Amino acid sequence: MPTAPPKARELISGIDTSGAYPVEYRFTHGKGGNRHLLVVFSNFGVPDDYGWSNGVLNPVRANILWIRDRFRGMRSYYLCEGMDFSLEQSVIGVVSKVMNALDLTPDRVTLWGGSKGGSAALYFGLRYGFGNIVSIVPQFLIGTYVKTVHPKVARFMLGEGVPEENVRTVDALLPDLVRSGVGRQSNIYLLTSPQDEQYEEQVEPFLGLFQGYDNFNLVYSESPHITRHSDVTRRNVPFLMGLVNMLSDGLAPRLGMVRNGYEEPDRDTSAIKGYLSATSAERPSTIAMPVVSHPAPDTELPTNGVYFTGTAPGAVRVSLWEHGKFLGSPAVAVDGTWSWQRDKPWSKGKHLVKAVAWDAEGRKTRGTAVPFTAVAGAPAAGAGAIPAQPAAPMDFAPMGGGLPAPTVHSPVAYEQIGGSAVRFTGLARGAAQVGFRAGGTLLGGSPVAVDGRWAWDSGWPWQEGRHTVEVFAVDAAGNESPATPVPFAVAHVTAGATPYGY
Secondary structure, rough: OOOOOOOOOOOEHHHHHHHHOOOEEEOOOOOHHHHEEEEEEEOOOOOHHHOOOOOOOOOOEEEEEEOOOEOOOEOOOEEEEEEEEEHHHHHHHHHHHHHHHOOOOOOEEEEEEHHHHHHHHHHHHHOOOOOOEEEOOOOOHHHHHHHHHOHHHHHHHHHOOOOOOHHHHHHOOOHHHHHHHOOOOOOOEEEOOOOOOOOHOOOOOHHHHHHHOOOOEEEEEEOOOOOOHHHHHOOOOOHHHHHHHHHHHOOOOOOOOOOOEEOOOOOOHHHHHHHHHHHHOOOOOOOOOOOEEOOOEEEEEEOOOOOOEEEOOOEEEEEEEOOOOOEEEEEOOOOOOHHHHEOOOOOOOEEEEEEEEEOOOEEEEOEEEEEEEEOOOOOOOOOOOOOOOOOOOOOOEOOOOEEEEEEEEOOOOOEEEEEEOOEEEEOOOOEEEEEEOOOOEEEEEOOOOOOOOOEEOOOOOOOEEEEEEEEEOOOOOOOOOOOEEEEEEEEEEOOOOOOHOO
16 A cells, blocks of 8 residues: 655744844744754755755754845844844844744754854854754854855945954854853754865864863764765765754753653644744735726737726735736835736737735735736727826836936846845935836836835746846936846756755
């Protein structure tokens, strides 16, 4: 008799906005009532900035909390922006809330990560007194590392110009924590290798600082098959999976008697369910579904005379889709009206377009479906253009006024992005808004802060392949700047494509 496939674990996504920085997370409940929490920090280059999220942790029995290192479109080691460590406080706030909602104590929490995530696991684990720390090929001199290897991250974390004083301050964070002796009761597992190109500068000089720690364990891998930084993790995956399950069951490899188990399958889970529900990214928007005024359902329209108008009170934008393919995303005016028209004719035949409204928090409504048929022929006089309406927030005037093209910080030109989420950030001093076009279609817009910074997330998954988005600025008078083209590629990483997301 064939064995039934294992049931996939439910993956819950959410955004905690209670701190200075919104924190995005994913969570899955423990198996069989397991009474442990595994907190996962990501390294550079993982899909969607969630590490170990492609299924490799499915066998783990613990509750698992993944935290995304993506703040204002940039990585941060979960620490700071411009030396503002309120970002760190936002992150530890989420970890604490999930731990408390599960009715756990810090000794029943494991912090886990590799490379950048390994540094974060060590830092948060020692600083906040968690019971277990699994740190895989971390960097101890974080400031020096981002300055020399990730200059964009260095500017974000340490400030423009990357002041040397700030480099030294962030370099000292981890070494000073270890020297202080905090977290001496934690079970610490540090994986490293002399074949790691970062070993001599970033790890070896600091190993002696752990003398006196009650249960510091060094997993020292030396193999001709290890030729680079990421190989250390790949070579130790079987050991790591066994280790995390032992920690989940209350067994930390050490001398002495320990307690096994911690399963309480009938325990009340209302507290954690309440927190997840309150912060869920999937919870429905409180705004109503958008109304489509034109076209009327089941009408016939000429192929070059199709346009859409409607209302969506309370929404900031409406996205239009056909059979899962994104068409456009017009902004919603203050009076709730919106309109959109494609810059090329529609194919003849039946079409079914769905309109979805989005609120300011990124919550979406269910879609309003509009069936119509495109037929050959010219539109009647005046019927081929959208009727005049109150100006929407992204109703731009022609280029003029001498406004310079905006600077785009991310994505960088020709960047290959893992996953389907793309976030745009940049600078547009003197502008009121920035807009985004692709193939002549307006995708959306974003306000510009007083200091010129802006950020925009489309809110929809990008299709795999190459894209070019034109980013342009608009001043208070409605004058549009020249556009900055941003070519990039999206690669939907799957299990096996990038092993374990390292």
